[in-house]
Amino acid sequence: MSASCEVYAPSDLKTALHLKSRYRDDLHVVAGGTLSVRLMSANAIETKNLMLLERLPLSFIRVSGRNVQIGAMTRLIDLIDNRLPKALVLAARSVRGLSIKSMATVGGNVFSPSPGCDVATALMALDAHLTLQSMNRKRSVPLEKFYRGPLKYSIRSNELVAMITVRNPPQYSTFTKLTPLPNSGPTIASVAIALDVNKREIVRRASVAVGGITTHPYRAKYVERFMLNKKLSNITLDQVEQGLVPKGLTIIKDANASSEYRERMVPVLFMRALNSLVKEVSRR
Numbered sequence: 001m002s003a004s005c006e007v008y009a010p011s012d013l014k015t016a017l018h019l020k021s022r023y024r025d026d027l028h029v030v031a032g033g034t035l036s037v038r039l040m041s042a043n044a045i046e047t048k049n050l051m052l053l054e055r056l057p058l059s060f061i062r063v064s065g066r067n068v069q070i071g072a073m074t075r076l077i078d079l080i081d082n083r084l085p086k087a088l089v090l091a092a093r094s095v096r097g098l099s100i101k102s103m104a105t106v107g108g109n110v111f112s113p114s115p116g117c118d119v120a121t122a123l124m125a126l127d128a129h130l131t132l133q134s135m136n137r138k139r140s141v142p143l144e145k146f147y148r149g150p151l152k153y154s155i156r157s158n159e160l161v162a163m164i165t166v167r168n169p170p171q172y173s174t175f176t177k178l179t180p181l182p183n184s185g186p187t188i189a190s191v192a193i194a195l196d197v198n199k200r201e202i203v204r205r206a207s208v209a210v211g212g213i214t215t216h217p218y219r220a221k222y223v224e225r226f227m228l229n230k231k232l233s234n235i236t237l238d239q240v241e242q243g244l245v246p247k248g249l250t251i252i253k254d255a256n257a258s259s260e261y262r263e264r265m266v267p268v269l270f271m272r273a274l275n276s277l278v279k280e281v282s283r284r
């Protein structure tokens with residue numbers, strides 16, 4: 001961080017967007033701070049202007065019918081709410097430790113690179129859209145299209161993420177991750193599945209997101225297409241395995257797991273998630 005730094009903490013969105021429009025890339029935005037403060041401490045962010053979002057009225061969860069709107073400043077701990085799709089609740093619950101869950105925001109999580117993007121992985125399987133707002137314009141971008149490469153996002157320098165919307169989510173969803181710690185811990189790999197089935201358990205809608213292995217989550221489109229019109233309990237690993245991790249993907253490694261291990265765990269997690277959905281559907 002620069003030696004002298006102007007800090008802004010607006011309490012209304014209009015002022016925040018005005019500042020963003022004025023300073024553009026010269027204004028660093030801090031939401032919960034769990035990632036950005038670490039980057040600033042490591043001098044990885046050089047900025048003369050900081051904007052803290054904590055006072056903005058962007059912490060809310062609105063459920064109306066089957067639609068969900070989540071303010072960008074909603075803390076991950078608040079997503080542990082059983083009005084929300086199960087995949088989202090499980091992803092939030094899996095985030096390491098109470099302090100990170102209580103500080104980190106859902107808006108910040110969509111910017112957080114792997115392995116710290118569990119909530120974004122669940123949101124991607126739920127086909128979430130981001131509302132990106134600037135002073136003069138509001139636009140909606142599917143989360144899947146938000147990622148444009150390592151640490152590259154479809155957001156303009158005068159925009160903020162204001163809200164995340166999940167419209168008419170599939171009836172069934174789940175999230176599963178592998179972590180070296182029991183209950184909640186750092187992610188080695190994760191899989192979220194969301195689907196609708198008819199009375200005969202034939203898949204009518206499916207989306208599968210994989211997280212924790214590349215810089216950001218991605219959708220396993222081949223697997224989604226394969227699942228359509230199949231009986232859920234008839235889907236086997238050998239039918240989908242090759243579509244879960246596309247060839248040529250650069251897979252991350254860290255102190256918790258090698259790239260090879262991460263890649264090998266994705267099919268295991270997919271089957272765990274699928275089996276839990278098969279059980280849930282058969283119980284209805």
Ligand SMILES: Cc1cc2nc3c(=O)[nH]c(=O)nc-3n(C[C@H](O)[C@H](O)[C@H](O)COP(=O)(O)OP(=O)(O)OC[C@H]3O[C@@H](n4cnc5c(N)ncnc54)[C@H](O)[C@@H]3O)c2cc1C
Nearest residue numbers: 031032033034035036096105107108109111116117118161
């Ligand atoms: C010890 C530790 C353990 C963790 N464990 C997990 C885990 O198990 N699972 C997991 O998923 N994650 C994990 N994380 C990552 C954590 O979830 C992310 O760091 C967090 O979600 C980021 O949110 P934040 O609100 O703190 O964002 P910040 O750090 O404040 O911001 C992150 C980035 O997003 C940008 N940004 C934030 N909000 C907006 C907005 N509304 N509009 C525009 N830009 C914005 C900021 O400018 C910054 O570039 C862990 C982190 C730590 C430090």
